Amino acid sequence: MDNSKLLGLALYPLPVYLFPTSFGFMAELANILTEVKNGVLYLTLNREEKLNALNFQTLEELKMVFEEIIDSREIKAVIITGAGEKAFVAGADISEIAELNEVNARKFAENGQEIFAMIENCHKPVIAVTNGFALGGGCELAMACHMRIASANAKFGQPEVNLGIIPGYGGTQRLTILIGKGKANELMMTGDMIGAEEAKSLGLVNYVLPTKEEAIAKAEEVIGKIMSKAPLAIGMIVDCVNAVFLPEDGYQTEANCFARCVKSGDYKEGTSAFLEKRKPVFKGE
Ligand code: COA
DSSP: OOHHHHTTGGGOOTHHHHSOOTTGGGGGOSSEEEEEETTEEEEEEOOGGGTTOBOHHHHHHHHHHHHHHHHOSSOOEEEEEESSSSEEEOOBOHHHHTTOOHHHHHHHHHHHHHHHHHHHTOSSOEEEEEOSEEETHHHHHHHHSSEEEEETTOEEEOGGGGGTOOOOSSHHHHHHHHHOHHHHHHHHHHOOEEEHHHHHHHTSOSEEESSHHHHHHHHHHHHHHHHTSOHHHHHHHHHHHHHTTSSSOHHHHHHHHHHHHHTSHHHHHHHHHHHTTSOOOOOOO
């Protein structure tokens, strides 16, 4: 396979993306729907006829959208979901996986890992609302988000072993971290799917709601609470929690992030408001 295609480069009508203003360019995305409401970006993976499978183009679009989210003053939080009722994301696109070779397979994995790390490291809360199948790269995408809220019909799994491969977008690491070694080994080695309630009992999912609409409403409720807190502190929590999984000393990261919080106006506002018995008004600075 041509490596430029692997990186999505050959697939892009570049002029569309040259001068993005506000979120205008997002309207031009082929496989992702975006809508901003009350500071929340609703990001919908939109290849319903392929169960929202992640092809190269969708991954590149995800990357572009997250680059925009990170810089945006308007977007304070993100909810990711899949179009339709049947699937969140049924995996990386198998028609593209079938074309990999030994050389570009490493790039394939590294590219997905890099994009999912952008999501995991985003300083704004990112919640996956998993409706229907979250398999392979779909489960990996959900795990890269800060939380997962499932509808009752959600199904999770890492079925790559059925294709003679393993998870390559961080799944071997994040699944093990989230549910522990024994269960992660079982799910990845058998390729079995689990339902929403089992996923919740394993710690893979935060909440299960009967329908997708109710799951989105729950995500909005959680995000509403987070948005009333100091944004800088939220970003520092992201960095510290992620530091647990890095070779660096997480306690040192925590001390550094704690000190950064204390330099902020929001720290002064939060502590003053408590002492003055009023609600704090955080400005994110
Ligand atoms: N990549 C590419 N296409 C996919 C896909 C994927 N990961 N998952 C589903 N699709 C496509 C199917 O090929 C089918 O396309 P078609 O209508 O053009 O033939 C369409 O989505 C609907 O899927 P279908 O298999 O007909 O639905 P189903 O209800 O019978 O089964 C699944 C649903 C999820 C069990 C089944 O699609 C599946 O096993 N998908 C692959 C899951 C996987 O292995 N993911 C990890 C990839 S690394």
